[in-house]
Amino acid sequence: MRIHALHHLYDQRLAQSTRPFRARGCKIVRCKHCMLTTDLCMCAFQTTVPVNPAFLMVMYDDEILKPSNTAKLIADVVEETYAWIWSRTEPNPEMVALVNDPQWQPFVVFPAEYAEPERVRETVEVPVGKRPLFILLDGTWSQAKKMFRKSDWLHPFPVLTINPDHLSRYGVRTAAKEHHLATAEVAAEVLAVAGENYAANVLACWFEVFSQHYLYGRSQKPMPEPTALTRFLALTQTEAA
Ligand SMILES: [Zn+2]
Numbered sequence: 001m002r003i004h005a006l007h008h009l010y011d012q013r014l015a016q017s018t019r020p021f022r023a024r025g026c027k028i029v030r031c032k033h034c035m036l037t038t039d040l041c042m043c044a045f046q047t048t049v050p051v052n053p054a055f056l057m058v059m060y061d062d063e064i065l066k067p068s069n070t071a072k073l074i075a076d077v078v079e080e081t082y083a084w085i086w087s088r089t090e091p092n093p094e095m096v097a098l099v100n101d102p103q104w105q106p107f108v109v110f111p112a113e114y115a116e117p118e119r120v121r122e123t124v125e126v127p128v129g130k131r132p133l134f135i136l137l138d139g140t141w142s143q144a145k146k147m148f149r150k151s152d153w154l155h156p157f158p159v160l161t162i163n164p165d166h167l168s169r170y171g172v173r174t175a176a177k178e179h180h181l182a183t184a185e186v187a188a189e190v191l192a193v194a195g196e197n198y199a200a201n202v203l204a205c206w207f208e209v210f211s212q213h214y215l216y217g218r219s220q221k222p223m224p225e226p227t228a229l230t231r232f233l234a235l236t237q238t239e240a241a
Pocket residue numbers: 031032033034035036041042043044
């Protein structure tokens with residue numbers, strides 16, 4: 001499997017913890033990469049799909065340490081995924097340099113109602129010679145709003161808003177808003193808007209595998225057939241054939 005930015009950031013953030021991080025169910029033995037119970041580890045099936053856009057994950061404090069966090073699934077599928085921990089007063093200089101690099105057209109992915117109307121976009125249009133860089137703010141809903149408001153370095157960029165036509169299938173965390181999607185689901189919607197339909201499907205399916213394994217890792221009950229993994233393999237192996 002490919003070790004990526006989210007795995008590195010996890011190690012870094014864990015090393016900075018002054019106290020041991022106590023995730024819910026911390027006595028469970030988890031794979032350190034996918035964070036599922038080791039018997040349901042999905043790492044062997046990790047599939048990367050070549051796409052034009054890149055993602056930048058801006059993570060709130062210890063969000064990366066939560067086993068239920070889905071940002072790692074985006075980096076599994078989209079090779080060019082960057083990640084840093086958010087800071088209000090000292091944004092990481094490498095992160096700021098990345099978003100200001102002329103090869104990228106950054107889009108902050110956020111609901112339209114929080115942005116000035118002139119910043120809002122519903123389609124991904126990129127000047128010739130540039131590639132889209134989708135910036136996702138990852139934390140609880142109130143943390144994401146805080147990051148959106150208090151990051152001056154994000155303010156010059158357009159805000160891409162998505163209108164998902166389905167509710168979250170993610171039963172792991174209680175959503176603050178009914179239509180509040182998990183981070184990986186948002187990324188799948190964004191890929192679809194950018195015209196990367198196959199990658200969008202792979203990521204949506206990969207997310208379903210994670211959700212199912214996460215839930216069944218706690219319940220010990222058999223999964224309903226066909227499992228999300230069966231559907232994921234059917235999708236990725238058909239394309240490869
Ligand atoms: Zn794993």
